[in-house]
Amino acid sequence: MKITRIAVYQVDLPLDKPYWLSGGRLKFEKLDSTIVSIETDQGITGWGEGCPWGVTYLPAFAGGIRAGIAELAPALLGQDPCHLDQINHSMDTALPGHLYIKSALDIACWDILGKAANLPLYTLLGGRYSSHVVLQNSVSTGTPDEMLAIVRSGRAKGYTVHTVKIGADVGLDIERIHTLLADLQPHESITFDVNRAWLPDQAIMVMNTINNARPYFEQPCETLEECRTVRQFTRQPIILDECIQSFESLLLAQRTQTAQGIGLKIGRVGGLTKAKRMRDFCVSTGMRMNIEETGASQIGDTAAIHLAIATPETHRHASWDCSALHSVVTADGGYIREDGKATLSDKPGLGIEPRLEILGQAVAVYS
């Protein structure tokens, strides 16, 4: 099988409500998603998506994906999309680094592989471990009462895992944490995601106010070294998210015992091929994962749910689904969100059917 054509689409994803990241320093109103189709000489088409979480979250931006695909497309045309490791080797040779640019192309090739094999992606990624994937209730930052209302609203919808954005103001953060911990139900889990907003001294002060509760803290500080300092002087499990940009950074986080869990974001680490390698390493070394996209509509989120459901439940925490924050439907047939859980069909590949009227005209075509 050979790749004959790559088409690139741009879709705006306006969020239903503005989303405030930790510390209130970042406000998001819209995401800019890039969706790609890869066509082959055997009539099979695969779909993928890449969507950074705004421009300030990571060293990644939407225009970069589209510019990068222009560089990568000539290296992929004529190649067999089912040879995923080779496809990734070609992309890494043609354009070293820039992992986030490659994810949509990698996902589209996995979709082709699944359709060619007549198997759902989760089978090819390791096999289905459970009927569903637990989803996160994503809580934007605000006053303690505003955040409590979002937690309770998520609880009423069936969510049992809450991921709460805090950071920057130590006094207010302590108030937020203790308000939410007091309301936490025995069967629930809560993560306080700082998104790098604290310095180590602030993280140590805040985390050491907690005695008998069992929250996770996510990405307390900017760098791995700062987070490692926090690890040495605190007791709660730490999840690293923004720091985990590649297999190498995962290796360092594990070797230095900085994190007990990671955010495995498909888009950030370069797609399903590289995320699967990291997933396997985490399973082998006892690290828990939130397997999810960086930002996405149904196409990207469905890819992440396939990898999550093919991962032992013992090593999963919960997946964030960006599609819950916006109403733009780019595809049918993907994962279904219900009662705080995601389920998948057993259709081949991603199992999605893109809505061409939403994608509009391709902004670039390579053939």
Ligand code: MG
């Ligand atoms: Mg995070």
